[in-house]
Amino acid sequence: xxxxxxxTPSKTYPVYLGExxxxxxxxxxxxxxxxxxxxxxxxxxxxxxxxxxxxxxxxDEKVSYETFQIEPGDSQKSFDNYYACQSFALEIGLDRSSxxxxxxxxxxxxxxxxxxxxxxxxxxxxxxxxxxxAHDSAVGGKTGIxxxxxxxxxxxxxxxxxxxxxxxxxxTLPENEIRSGFAEVxxxxxxxxxxxxxxxxxxxxxxxxxxxxxLLNCLTxxxxxxxxxxxxDEREKGIRAFLxxxxxxxxxxxxxxxxxxxxxxxxxxRGMVFALSLNKKTVQLGNDLKSxxxxxxxxxxxxxLSVPSLxxxxxxxxxxxxxxxxxxxxEQIGQxxxxxxxxxxxxxxxxxxxxxx
Amino acid sequence: xxxxxxxTPSKTYPVYLGExxxxxxxxxxxxxxxxxxxxxxxxxxxxxxxxxxxxxxxxDEKVSYETFQIEPGDSQKSFDNYYACQSFALEIGLDRSSxxxxxxxxxxxxxxxxxxxxxxxxxxxxxxxxxxxAHDSAVGGKTGIxxxxxxxxxxxxxxxxxxxxxxxxxxTLPENEIRSGFAEVxxxxxxxxxxxxxxxxxxxxxxxxxxxxxLLNCLTxxxxxxxxxxxxDEREKGIRAFLxxxxxxxxxxxxxxxxxxxxxxxxxxRGMVFALSLNKKTVQLGNDLKSxxxxxxxxxxxxxLSVPSLxxxxxxxxxxxxxxxxxxxxEQIGQxxxxxxxxxxxxxxxxxxxxxx
Numbered sequence: 001x002x003x004x005x006x007x008t009p010s011k012t013y014p015v016y017l018g019e020x021x022x023x024x025x026x027x028x029x030x031x032x033x034x035x036x037x038x039x040x041x042x043x044x045x046x047x048x049x050x051x052x053x054x055x056x057x058x059x060d061e062k063v064s065y066e067t068f069q070i071e072p073g074d075s076q077k078s079f080d081n082y083y084a085c086q087s088f089a090l091e092i093g094l095d096r097s098s099x100x101x102x103x104x105x106x107x108x109x110x111x112x113x114x115x116x117x118x119x120x121x122x123x124x125x126x127x128x129x130x131x132x133x134a135h136d137s138a139v140g141g142k143t144g145i146x147x148x149x150x151x152x153x154x155x156x157x158x159x160x161x162x163x164x165x166x167x168x169x170x171x172t173l174p175e176n177e178i179r180s181g182f183a184e185v186x187x188x189x190x191x192x193x194x195x196x197x198x199x200x201x202x203x204x205x206x207x208x209x210x211x212x213x214x215l216l217n218c219l220t221x222x223x224x225x226x227x228x229x230x231x232x233d234e235r236e237k238g239i240r241a242f243l244x245x246x247x248x249x250x251x252x253x254x255x256x257x258x259x260x261x262x263x264x265x266x267x268x269x270r271g272m273v274f275a276l277s278l279n280k281k282t283v284q285l286g287n288d289l290k291s292x293x294x295x296x297x298x299x300x301x302x303x304x305l306s307v308p309s310l311x312x313x314x315x316x317x318x319x320x321x322x323x324x325x326x327x328x329x330x331e332q333i334g335q336x337x338x339x340x341x342x343x344x345x346x347x348x349x350x351x352x353x354x355x356x357x
Numbered sequence: 358x359x360x361x362x363x364x365t366p367s368k369t370y371p372v373y374l375g376e377x378x379x380x381x382x383x384x385x386x387x388x389x390x391x392x393x394x395x396x397x398x399x400x401x402x403x404x405x406x407x408x409x410x411x412x413x414x415x416x417d418e419k420v421s422y423e424t425f426q427i428e429p430g431d432s433q434k435s436f437d438n439y440y441a442c443q444s445f446a447l448e449i450g451l452d453r454s455s456x457x458x459x460x461x462x463x464x465x466x467x468x469x470x471x472x473x474x475x476x477x478x479x480x481x482x483x484x485x486x487x488x489x490x491a492h493d494s495a496v497g498g499k500t501g502i503x504x505x506x507x508x509x510x511x512x513x514x515x516x517x518x519x520x521x522x523x524x525x526x527x528x529t530l531p532e533n534e535i536r537s538g539f540a541e542v543x544x545x546x547x548x549x550x551x552x553x554x555x556x557x558x559x560x561x562x563x564x565x566x567x568x569x570x571x572l573l574n575c576l577t578x579x580x581x582x583x584x585x586x587x588x589x590d591e592r593e594k595g596i597r598a599f600l601x602x603x604x605x606x607x608x609x610x611x612x613x614x615x616x617x618x619x620x621x622x623x624x625x626x627r628g629m630v631f632a633l634s635l636n637k638k639t640v641q642l643g644n645d646l647k648s649x650x651x652x653x654x655x656x657x658x659x660x661x662l663s664v665p666s667l668x669x670x671x672x673x674x675x676x677x678x679x680x681x682x683x684x685x686x687x688e689q690i691g692q693x694x695x696x697x698x699x700x701x702x703x704x705x706x707x708x709x710x711x712x713x714x
Contacts, residue, residue, distance in 0.1 A: 083436055090506040093673065118475070121501060121512045144478060149447040155478045156513055316447065 002220050006139055007231050011159040015139065015223055018216065021166045025058045028126060028162045029099065036099040036124070039065040040089055042112035043103040044072040047130050051169055055103055055128065066092045070111075074259045077111050077145045079154075085115045099124045099161070105131035105177070106138075106264070110152070113143030117158030127163040131173060132181025132210070133265055135219045136188075138163045140230040140243075146259070150316050151251050167215060176263050178207050179298055183246075183265030185218045186289075187272060188225040191242050194333040196221050207296060242336040245328040246272035249350070252313035256305055266299040274353050278339070279329045290357070301357055311347045359577050363496055364588050368516040372496065372580055375573065378523045382415045385483060385519045386456065393456040393481070396422040397446055399469035400460040401429040404487050408526055412460055412485065423449045427468075431616045434468050434502045436511075442472045456481045456518070462488035462534070463495075463621070467509070470500030474515030484520040488530060489538025489567070490622055492576045493545075495520045497587040497600075503616070507673050508608050524572060533620050535564050536655055540603075540622030542575045543646075544629060545582040548599050551690040553578050564653060599693040602685040603629030606707070609670035613662055623656040631710050635696070636686045647714070658714055668704045 001018035016024045029036065041055060048069045059065055068088045070081050089100075102112035102125055109127050116125035127138040144155020173181075182204070189197035203214055210218065226243065233240035250271035254264060273293070276286030294300075314325050324340045331337055341349075358375035373381045386393065398412060405426045416422055425445045427438050451457075459469035459482055466484050473482035484495040501512020530538075539561070546554035560571055567575065583600065590597035607628035611621060630650070633643030651657075671682050681697045688694055698706075 079440055086504060086511055087506070090504060090510060090673065118501075118511050118513055120510060121499065121514055142478065144475075147443060147447060149444070153447060153477060154443055154475050156475055157478055316450065 002216065004220065004223055004227065006159075006163075006227050008141060008159055010141075010157075013160060013162050015163040015165060017165045017167070017219060017223070019167050021164055022054055022058055022128075024162075024164050025055065025101075025126070025128070026060060028164065029060065029063065032099065032124065032161065034097045036063060036097050038092070038094060039063055039099050039101060040092065040094055041065060041067040041101045041103055042085060042108060042115065043067065043069055044076070044105075044108055045069050046072045047104045047108070050172055051103065051130065055101065070108075072107075074107050074146070074151075074254075074264065077107050079145060079147070082111060082114060082145050085111065086119060089115065089119050094119065094123070096120050096123055099126060101126050101128060102160075103128045103130065104134075105129065106134045106136070109134055109137050110143050110155070111145055113141075113158050113160070114145055114155050117143050117156040122158065124161050125158070127160045128169075129163065129165050130169040131177055132170060132215075132219065133177065133184055135165070135181065135222045136184040136226060138165070139223050139226045140240075150313065151255060151259070165219065167219070170215065175207055175297065176266070176299070178210055179269075179296060180263035180265030182207075182210060182218070182296070183269040183272075183298070185222045187243075187245050187268065188222045190272065190330060190333055191245050191328075191336045192225045192228070192334055193221070196225075197333050201292065205295070241326070241338060242328055245330070245336060246270075246275055248314050248317050248325065248327055249274050249310070251317065252310040253302065253305065255313050256309055257302055262299045262302060269293050269298050270301045270357070273357065274350070275327060275329055277353055278327065278349060279331070281332060282330050285330075285333070301354065305354065307347055307351050307354065310350060311343050314346070315343055359573065361577065361580055361584065363516075363520075363584050365498060365516055367498075367514075370517060370519050372520040372522060374522040374524070374576060374580070376524050378521055379411055379415055379485075381519075381521050382412065382458075382483070382485070383417060385521065386417065386420065389456065389481065389518065391454045393420060393454050395449070395451060396420050396456050396458060397449065397451055398422060398424040398458045398460055399442060399465060399472065400424065400426055401433070401462075401465055402426050403429045404461045404465070407529055408460065408487065412458065427465075429464075431464050431503070431508075431611075431621065434464050436502060436504070439468060439471060439502050442468065443476060446472065446476050451476065451480070453477050453480055456483060458483050458485060459517075460485045460487065461491075462486065463491045463493070466491055466494050467500050467512070468502055470498075470515050470517070471502055471512050474500050474513040479515065481518050482515070484517045485526075486520065486522050487526040488534055489527060489572075489576065490534065490541055492522070492538065492579045493541040493583060495522065496580050496583045497597075507670065508612060508616070522576065524576070527572065532564055532654065533623070533656075535567055536626075536653060537620035537622030539564075539567060539575070539653070540626040540629075540655070542579045544600075544602050544625065545579045547629065547687060547690055548602050548685075548693045549582045549585070549691055550578070553582075554690050558649065562652070598683070598695060599685055602687070602693060603627075603632055605671050605674050605682065605684055606631050606667070608674065609667040610659065610662065612670050613666055614659055619656045619659060626650050626655050627658045627714070630714065631707070632684060632686055634710055635684060635706060636688070638689060639687050642687075642690070658711065662711065664704055664708050664711065667707060668700050671703070672700055 004015040100116040141159040147153040246268040250268035253267040276282040361372040457473040498516040504510040603625040607625035610624040633639040
C-alpha cells in the first residue's frame with residue numbers, strides 16, 4: 001500500500017492507495033473526532049451495484065448509514081441532484097458530526113463533496129474513488145456541479161478527511177473511462193515531469209498496459225504532481241492554473257456536446273494537442289501526442305463544432321477574465337506558462353486547428 | 358463614522374458604520390486587487406427602489422454593473438432564487454475578478470453571500486446592510502439559504518471584503534423590522550455584556566428611542582461583541598455556538614410558521630425567554646425580558662404550535678447532534694453555557710413554557 005500525505009493550508013490528510021485498501025475506511029472513521037453517529041454514502045447506480053457491499057461491510061455497527069444513489073454520467077452533476085442529495089441528508093437526520101462517503105468517479109466526488117461542503121455550511125467527507133480519472137479530482141479539494149452554461153461553475157473548495165483508493169475497484173472500468181483517466185495522467189506528466197512522460201510514452205502502448213505496477217505508478221505519480229501544485233496554491237490564485245492545461249478547449253468541447261459522446265479526458269487530450277500547437281517549440285510534441293492518442297483509441301475531435309460557440313464557452317471559463325482567454329501552454333515538458341489571448345485571435349487559430357485535426 | 362476591523366483566521370476586513378457612509382463603496386472597490394471589471398448588485402425590489410440609485414452613483418465609470426432583484430422576505434432565501442442568481446451571473450459574464458454587492462437585509466446578505474461563495478468556487482463580495490438585524494448577519498461570514506426542512510441548512514462560510522453600513526438606510530425600516538433587529542442587539546448584550554444590557558434596558562423604552570446615537574451604539578457594540586466571538590471561532594466549533602442563544606426555539610417557531618407572521622428577531626426574542634426559563638438563576642431575568650419585549654410591541658408566541666413538531670425541528674438544528682438538543686443557557690448576563698437536553702425532557706419543559714407564555 002502507498003500512502004501519500006496531502007498538505008494544504010486548510011487541512012492535511014492521507015491518500016491510501018493500492019490493491020484492496022478498503023479496510024482502511026473503518027480505521028479512518030474510527031479515528032475521527034468527533035466520531036460520526038451516521039454516515040451518508042453517495043454513489044451512482046453502476047458503482048453501487050459493484051462495490052456498495054464492500055463499503056458497507058467496513059462500517060462499524062455503531063455507525064448507522066444510508067445510501068443515496070444517482071444515475072451515472074457527468075450530466076448527473078446537476079442542480080437537481082444536488083438538491084435531492086441535500087433533501088435526503090436532511091430527511092435522514094445528518095448532523096454536523098456526520099460524514100459523507102463519496103463512492104465513485106470524479107462526478108460523484110464533485111457532487112458529494114459539494115453537498116458535504118455546503119450541508120450545514122460544511123461537514124466532513126471521505127473520497128473513495130473508483131476511476132483513474134478520480135486520481136485528479138480526489139486531490140485538491142475542488143468540488144462542484146455543472147450549470148447548463150458551464151461545467152463546474154458552482155462549487156466550493158472543501159478538502160476530504162481522507163482518500164481511500166483501492167485499485168481493485170478499477171478492474172471493471174470500461175475502456176473509454178480508462179482513456180479519460182489516463183489523459184489526466186499524461187497531463188500531469190506534461191506539465192511537471194519529463195522523465196515520467198517518457199516512462200508513460202515508452203510503457204503504455206495500449207490500454208491493456210494500464211494495470212498492476214504501471215497503473216499504481218500512474219496514480220501515485222499523478223497524485224504527487226497534483227499535490228505539489230495544489231499545496232502551493234490551494235485557492236487557485238497562481239500556479240494551480242497550470243493544471244488547467246488542455247482544459248480550456250476540453251471543457252468547451254464537452255459543453256458543446258452536452259457532456260455526451262466524448263469523455264472528459266478525451267476532450268482534454270485534444271485540448272492539450274491544441275495548446276501544444278500554439279507554441280512553435282511544442283508543435284512536434286503535439287503531433288507525436290496526437291499519434292499516441294490515436295493509437296490508444298482516443299475519440300477524435302467531434303465534427304461540425306461551431307468555433308464561435310467554443311470561443312464563447314472559453315471566454316466563460318473560470319480562469320478567463322474580462323474577455324481575455326488565458327491559455328496554459330508549454331515552453332517544454334515540465335515548463336507550463338499562462339498566455340493570454342484575445343478572443344478573435346484565438347478564434348482564428350482554433351479554426352485552423354480544427355481544419356487540420 | 359465608526360470603523361471596526363473584523364479579524365478572522367481567513368480574512369481581515371473593515372466595517373464602516375455611520376450616517377451616509379456609502380461613498381466608502383467607491384474607495385473600497387478601487388482598492389481591490391485584482392480590480393473588478395464588473396459588479397453584480399443583488400437586492401430586493403423594496404430596497405432596490407429606495408437605495409439602488411445611491412449605490413449606482415458611487416460606481417466608477419470603468420466598472421460595469423448589472424442588478425438582480427428578488428422579492429423581499431426571508432422565504433425568498435430559496436433554492437430557486439439561488440439558482441436564478443447563479444444563472445444571471447453566468448449570463449452577464451461575471452468572472453473570478455468580479456464582485457457581488459449584497460444590498461439589503463440579512464436575507465439578501467445570506468443569499469448573495471452564498472452565491473458569491475459558490476460562484477466559480479468563490480468570488481468576492483461586499484455587504485451593504487439596510488436593516489438593524491443585518492448588524493448580526495453582516496459579520497461572521499455565515500451565508501446560506503433555507504431548505505423547506507430547515508432554515509439556513511445549506512450554505513458556506515464566506516467573508517466579505519468590507520461591510521458598508523449607512524445608518525440613513527435604516528430610516529425607512531418598518532417597526533417589525535426594527536424589533537427584529539433589536540432582538541439580536543439584546544441577545545449580544547445578554548451573552549456578553551451586563552453593562553450594555555443595562556444601557557439598553559434603561560434607554561430603549563420604545564422603538565422611537567432607536568435612532569441617532571442610541572442606534573449607532575446598538576450597532577457598534579453589537580458588531581463588536583459578534584466580532585469578539587467570531588474571531589475566536591470562525592468555523593463554529595466552540596464558543597460561537599453561544600450566538601445561537603434564543604435561536605434553537607426561535608428557528609423552530611419560524612419554521613413552523615413558514616417564516617410568516619413573526620419576524621426572525623421576534624421569534625428569537627421569545628426563544629431567549631424560554632432559554633432563560635430553563636435555569637432557576639435566570640427565571641426572573643426572563644420574566645423581566647418578557648415584559649420589556651411586550652412593552653416594545655414584540656409579537657407574542659404564535660398560538661396552537663405543535664410541541665412535537667417544534668422539538669422535531671430543534672433536533673434538526675445544525676447545532677444538534679445525534680438526537681440531543683444543545684441549548685444555550687445563561688448562568689447570568691455575560692455567562693452563556695451549552696446544556697444538552699434529551700428531546701423528551703425538553704419537550705416537557707417546552708409544553709409547560711408554552712402554557713404559561
